[in-house]
Amino acid sequence: MHRARVKAVSGNRVLANGAWLTCIGNRSVREGEWIWTDGRCVYGHESEGDSSYVPTNVLSGIPLLQIKWKDQKNQMLHSYYAKGKIHPLGFSKEDIWMVNSSRYFAYVSGYGMLDAEMDERGNLYTLEAVNVLVFPLIGADQRDSILSVKCNGEVIAAYDLVPMFGPPAVSGPTDLYSCQTVGGRVDKTGKFKVMIWHSVSEHGGDGSHVSTDRYVFFDGSNLEPWMEKTKTTSRDSVTGESHTSESRWSAPDYSIRYPLHDGMYMRFPANLDYLTLGKKYISKIYSAKDELLMELETNPTARTSLCPLGQGKYLVSTGSPLYLWKDGQLTQLLRGCYNYRLRRMNHLGKWKKAGGF
Structure with a gap:
């Protein structure tokens, strides 16, 4: 048994070391990846040259959490995606979110959290939301202005967002001040980027x-x-008539680079209408090598995630819906996806056991 790098893929045939091999592994193989072979068959594959061999009798796939209404309450359906379809396992009663790497996973509450990520050593990074709202008319005086990045529950970075815009200057009951993080991403090292709405x-x-x-x-x-x-x-002091004017400014379309995960990122138009009028909003998704992967109806406030399946196919989540991207088309598979990341796990046994299955 030896390792080889894949040069081409055609159906279940893989070109490596100058020979066409038969793929009988338990996962899709993609061009440029490493595989294990005896010179005739491909028994599994690895995404990096120093990864361990994955036997064909080990259950692997993309773990999924889906919130569903059952027995008069929300419950979490545990499933996994493998070999082109979703395999349901069963329900748990906790209302939780999930994030995973190729080997580890964690369940998180999701409350007050913008994003969660996990590195290959199992360290959990979380990005916590900011919500400042001062509005005397409704009695609101909430000043949670600290943006925090945590690693395994410990704060590793903190930023007070209010000084960036100035403190609330509210002098009357109908005045309003708001500073909120409406989207954000954190990576496997704790680096982050957030979208802030200041009003x-x-x-x-x-x-x-x-x-x-x-x-x-x-x-x-x-x-x-x-x-x-x-x-x-x-208001005109003589006639009492009101006059309204409006001004807008925006950065050039697609000028902001917004991270997704695993090196992928998105760019999008500068258009307020998607927030205020619910209009269709198309973003461009790029690979870590700056290759355009797809144009997708999503925006920076959504928890967009992609998992490559091979042969140009992707599992795609835009917050709640989960889709299959194939031949430039999206097919919806389910709604209520509670994954921060869509990412394949080499061994699903521990994840299944943690869910009680």
């Missing part, structure tokens, strides 16, 4: 009103302005 609304005693909405991206070092909209209303 200020001020009313004057003469009937004037100024509201400003800003969307910016922050990675711990740099602020990248993305969009800004200001609406101003003034």
